[in-house]
Amino acid sequence: MDSSRVMKLLALPAFDDNYVWMLHDGGAAVVVDPGDEAPVDSTLASLGLRLAGILVTHHHPDHVGGVGALAARHGAAVWGPARERIPDPFRPVSGGGVVELLGLRFEVIEVPGHTAGHVAYFARDAGGAPLLFCGDTLFSGGCGRLFEGTPAQMHASLQRLAALPGATRVCCAHEYTLANLRFAAAVEPGNAALADYAASCQARRAAGEATLPSTIERERAVNPFLRCGEPQVAAAAAAHGAPSADPVEVFAALRRWKDGFR
Numbered sequence: 278m279d280s281s282r283v284m285k286l287l288a289l290p291a292f293d294d295n296y297v298w299m300l301h302d303g304g305a306a307v308v309v310d311p312g313d314e315a316p317v318d319s320t321l322a323s324l325g326l327r328l329a330g331i332l333v334t335h336h337h338p339d340h341v342g343g344v345g346a347l348a349a350r351h352g353a354a355v356w357g358p359a360r361e362r363i364p365d366p367f368r369p370v371s372g373g374g375v376v377e378l379l380g381l382r383f384e385v386i387e388v389p390g391h392t393a394g395h396v397a398y399f400a401r402d403a404g405g406a407p408l409l410f411c412g413d414t415l416f417s418g419g420c421g422r423l424f425e426g427t428p429a430q431m432h433a434s435l436q437r438l439a440a441l442p443g444a445t446r447v448c449c450a451h452e453y454t455l456a457n458l459r460f461a462a463a464v465e466p467g468n469a470a471l472a473d474y475a476a477s478c479q480a481r482r483a484a485g486e487a488t489l490p491s492t493i494e495r496e497r498a499v500n501p502f503l504r505c506g507e508p509q510v511a512a513a514a515a516a517h518g519a520p521s522a523d524p525v526e527v528f529a530a531l532r533r534w535k536d537g538f539r
């Protein structure tokens with residue numbers, strides 16, 4: 278395999294606010310969480326790409342809705358979390374596993390919380406630049422809702438992602454950034470990095486551009502759900518029901534506060 282190939286990363290908009298991520302080398306493509314097959318098919322056709330594989334992070338319909346049609350039409354293999362119902366046939370993956378596609382190694386990280394079996398995929402592209410497909414676990418400025426997991430699980434999952442290299446490009450499955458940053462500003466009104474980032478994201482959205490990918494370094498600086506150990510964040514959480522400054526209690530209070538935040 279030619280490791281000098283240049284990889285292109287595309288965020289294909291789907292539904293109201295989903296992104297189907299596509300990584301391609303000019304010949305073959307991998308897509309992540311194709312909830313809808315239409316944007317994938319049209320992009321494959323317009324760029325003349327072959328679909329080499331489909332990676333799935335969790336079982337929700339907005340992430341798997343297009344999997345069956347794409348797998349059948351393109352003969353592409355599907356990988357997804359072993360513990361979830363993913364359209365068959367799929368190859369089950371779990372933590373510590375590796376999927377090899379496009380000459381890259383996608384490492385599987387278990388990140389339960391949004392769903393019980395949610396996984397993320399971490400890879401380094403041909404130039405060695407790290408990248409993360411994290412589904413609905415980590416969003417820019419926020420995190421997924423706890424549908425099937427506990428606050429302790431989700432907090433641990435987010436800490437695992439936060440420990441990845443700072444330069445890691447964070448490919449989230451939804452464009453939720455502006456709403457997340459409004460909440461983040463309520464948690465940390467004095468965070469200057471957050472205010473700067475919010476201004477740049479507002480400009481990008483106004484220009485019709487995606488705010489993603491983010492980076493792990495950026496998320497550590499602005500995302501309250503990764504900052505549960507910060508005194509300012511703990512104080513804000515205490516005012517919203519956190520019984521102590523324990524990071525899991527802080528996380529749980531933030532998540533409940535955000536669930537009702539408008």
Ligand code: ZN
Binds near residue numbers: 335337391413
């Ligand atoms: Zn989901």
Ligand code: FE
Binds near residue numbers: 413
């Ligand atoms: Fe989703």
